[in-house]
Amino acid sequence: MKRSSSRRALTHGRHLLMALVALVLLVAGVWSSWGTAQHVILSKGREHGTITIAGCGEEMCTGPYDPDGTATPRTGMTIEKSVAVEKGKTLSVVVKPGTAEVVRAGTGGLFHAWLPLGGALVLAALVIGGGLGLTRCAWAAAAVGSAVLAGTFFTM
Template sequence: MKRTVLVRHARRTAMAVVALLLVVAGAWSSWGSAQHVLLSKGREHGTLTVTGCTDETCSGRYVPADAGSKRTTATMERSVAVSKGQTLTVVVKPGTDEALRTGWGGGLHAWVPLGGALLLASLVIGGGLRMTRTAWSSAALGGALLLGTFFAL
């Protein structure tokens, strides 16, 4: 009898650790970009006119909002929402020439890995932990984040 209780608790603990690991990894992955978009005060702002894209990045002419910047070009991660000739308001990551979209679209786009992690964690929460309400809440939050990003971009 005690052995089955121990196995049950070990299974629940393992599933909780996996779900927590998924959410923490998604948040950690998102924070790398989100911190520059959400905490953009004091960072370099401007507009990026996309002139060309490769398989992974898009680059173009950068016009800084502050006249003190000497930067004339910048690159950004390629996504389906970026096309040649498009002009985007961006913030530049310090120490690089990598630009990130600002505003609602950029803020939501930065949190996309967290949305995916919440969707994956909802499967573990519902199936492994048998916590259906929490699983549905996690799935709804992750889905809302992904849908919001889709419509904002």
């Protein structure tokens, strides 16, 4: 039996909608990751040093900052609170230019910065596999997203 044109249009519309949902998930993951990731990836020429965690609030932790090189140490620098941040711990960091905020440097910081993208890849894999029927592409997206999530867990 021949498929009707309305059935084909409905199928194409569904595929287009699912592709759009997957694209929005991935763009949102990159967008939310890039705010932190840019400081870790493009750290050449930025101020590097260490922060010793003195205390933590609801969302941020503070502590004294000891820069590498000749810059002067500062107090009251902040870092985003995460499971790996605890009082008394010393972390290698990069200063966000023009702020009193620092982000974690190194491999742990890189994985932590891309954590939202990892979650978005896992979610998009469900849409890609279930909504679009692209099983291999879905498994690849899920594998990459899971690798980022696991990398964050093991490097923090």
